[in-house]
Amino acid sequence: MGEIQRIGILTSGGDCAGLNAAIRAVVHRAVGTYGWEVYGISKSTQGLLQRPPAAHNLGLEDTYRLLVSGGTILGTTNKGNPFAFPMADGTVKDRSEDIIEGYHQLGLDALIGIGGDGSLAILRRIATLGGINLVAIPKTIDNDLGSTERSIGFDTAVNIATEALDRLHFTAASHSRVMILEVMGRDAGHIAISAGIAGGADIILIPEVPYSLEAIYQHIRTLQERGRNFALVIVAEAVCNELGEKITQTHAFSQCRLGGVGQYLADNISASVGAETRVTVLGHVQRGGIPSPLDRLIATAFGVAAVDLIAEGKFDRMVGWQHRQVVSVPIESAIAHYQAVDLEGTLVKTARAMGICLGDG
Ligand code: F6P
Numbered sequence: 001m002g003e004i005q006r007i008g009i010l011t012s013g014g015d016c017a018g019l020n021a022a023i024r025a026v027v028h029r030a031v032g033t034y035g036w037e038v039y040g041i042s043k044s045t046q047g048l049l050q051r052p053p054a055a056h057n058l059g060l061e062d063t064y065r066l067l068v069s070g071g072t073i074l075g076t077t078n079k080g081n082p083f084a085f086p087m088a089d090g091t092v093k094d095r096s097e098d099i100i101e102g103y104h105q106l107g108l109d110a111l112i113g114i115g116g117d118g119s120l121a122i123l124r125r126i127a128t129l130g131g132i133n134l135v136a137i138p139k140t141i142d143n144d145l146g147s148t149e150r151s152i153g154f155d156t157a158v159n160i161a162t163e164a165l166d167r168l169h170f171t172a173a174s175h176s177r178v179m180i181l182e183v184m185g186r187d188a189g190h191i192a193i194s195a196g197i198a199g200g201a202d203i204i205l206i207p208e209v210p211y212s213l214e215a216i217y218q219h220i221r222t223l224q225e226r227g228r229n230f231a232l233v234i235v236a237e238a239v240c241n242e243l244g245e246k247i248t249q250t251h252a253f254s255q256c257r258l259g260g261v262g263q264y265l266a267d268n269i270s271a272s273v274g275a276e277t278r279v280t281v282l283g284h285v286q287r288g289g290i291p292s293p294l295d296r297l298i299a300t301a302f303g304v305a306a307v308d309l310i311a312e313g314k315f316d317r318m319v320g321w322q323h324r325q326v327v328s329v330p331i332e333s334a335i336a337h338y339q340a341v342d343l344e345g346t347l348v349k350t351a352r353a354m355g356i357c358l359g360d361g
Contacts, residue, residue: 004310006037008055008108011072012044012119016141016153016287018295020073022114024066025303027058034311039106043075044119045082045126048102049095055106067296070289079255081122100130109133110310116140116151117335120318124331127316135309136318136331137302141286144188146337147329148320152302155294157184157286158194164282165199165232172230178220178269178277180233182262184286189341191286192236197350202231203357205265207238208341209348211359216265217272219357224275231275235261259283301326 009026011019023040030036039055041047047054066073080086085095103111110133113123120136127134138145141157161183172179181201185191189206196204203219205211220231237258240246247260262279270277291299298321305319305326317328341348351358 002109004034004036004109006039006106006108007110007112007307007310008039008041008103008106009058009074009112010041010044010047010114011074011076011139012113012115012123013076013078013140014116014287015071015076016139017070017156017289017291018152018299019071019076019114019139020066020069021291021296021299022137022139022152022303023058023073024063025300026112026307027060027063029304029307030310031058031060034307039108040074041106044077044115045099045123046077046080047074048099048106049082049085050102051105053102053106067300068290070291078119079253082126083122096126096129099126100132103130103132110135110315112137112306112310114139114152116142117145117338120145120331121335124316124335133310133315134331135306135315136334137299137306138318138320138334140186141184141191142186142188143190144186144339145334146339147318147334148322150294150298150321152295152299153287153291154190155298156289156292157191158198159292160286160289161191161195161234161282162199164280164285165195165201165234168232168280169200169230172232175276176229178231178233178266178273178275180235180262180266180269180277180279182235182237182259182279182281184258184282185236185238186258187238188339189236189238190339192234193341193347193351196234196356197347197354199234200232201234201356203233203359204351205233205235205239205261205359206341207236207240208343209358209360211239212361213242213265213268213272215357215359215361216269220269220273220275224273233265233269235265237261
């Protein structure tokens with residue numbers, strides 16, 4: 001291919017803290033070092049469906065304050081799969097060709113996609129069909145992407161969940177209550193296990209470890225016998241009820257999302273243990289706000305490395321974090337290896353060694 005002159009960047013899927021820091025780094029490296037143009041595409045691939053495509057040139061002057069700002073200046077979406085795009089008349093249509101056309105209308109030589117596993121799978125499929133030079137940057141508070149130890153947004157989410165436990169600790173002790181904190185994470189328990197250990201939870205429930213309500217009751221009773229007047233429980237949103245069913249809520253536009261397991265636990269615990277129980281659902285607080293220093297650092301390193309991959313002509317790759325270094329891996333392998341909590345890993349072992357109940361006895 002010819003020399004790179006203009007690249008596009010988009011954010012896809014749920015937002016998280018640190019996306020703007022990555023955009024900032026991409027602009028700095030691409031514009032400042034290589035002298036390329038960078039086009040920020042609006043609302044993920046949806047910007048490429050508009051005519052003219054919704055995108056604007058990002059210069060160094062646009063990067064002020066991006067390091068510390070939450071969300072994404074480009075906008076994003078986690079709905080509207082382009083291969084089954086919902087049309088106004090209620091039908092669905094494959095609009096991948098329109099996206100490819102939008103990319104070419106912008107005169108882009110390469111595209112940086114910042115996303116989680118679902119978004120990256122879709123972007124890769126489009127890139128393969130349309131001959132788009134794609135490089136990916138991993139982001140997700142769920143931290144469930146393969147081939148990278150960390151994704152942008154995870155550290156901030158863990159910090160927020162830990163702070164929530166720190167705060168709940170005191171009010172729990174003051175009122176002699178069982179406090180339950182429900183956190184996000186999609187199908188993985190990374191946020192819950194990390195924040196649970198860091199925030200001193202007594203019980204950590206993650207989807208990877210099957211639990212019994214009886215084991216939870218027993219642990220709370222043991223704490224009470226030892227003189228503790230409160231207990232802190234953190235539960236990941238994908239933890240099922242005892243019948244093995246996921247607990248979900250349906251929002252507007254028929255969007256079904258995980259949520260409600262905290263209340264399920266509270267109802268059972270208060271009925272069986274006789275303890276006053278309250279639930280805090282942390283929700284999107286975990287995704288918003290100022291990125292942690294670690295997320296800013298990783299996002300910056302990822303942004304620089306992604307631009308360097310383009311400069312080296314290495315496409316269809318995702319930057320990742322392994323053993324204190326930025327690496328690059330095929331996007332295909334990153335999305336093929338879902339990263340659940342390792343049951344033999346350090347965090348699970350540490351939790352057990354600290355006497356934290358994981359719900360399995
Ligand atoms: O994947 C990120 C995530 O925040 C999950 O942890 C959560 O289940 C989901 O997105 C929430 O999605 P929405 O923003 O559509 O409510």
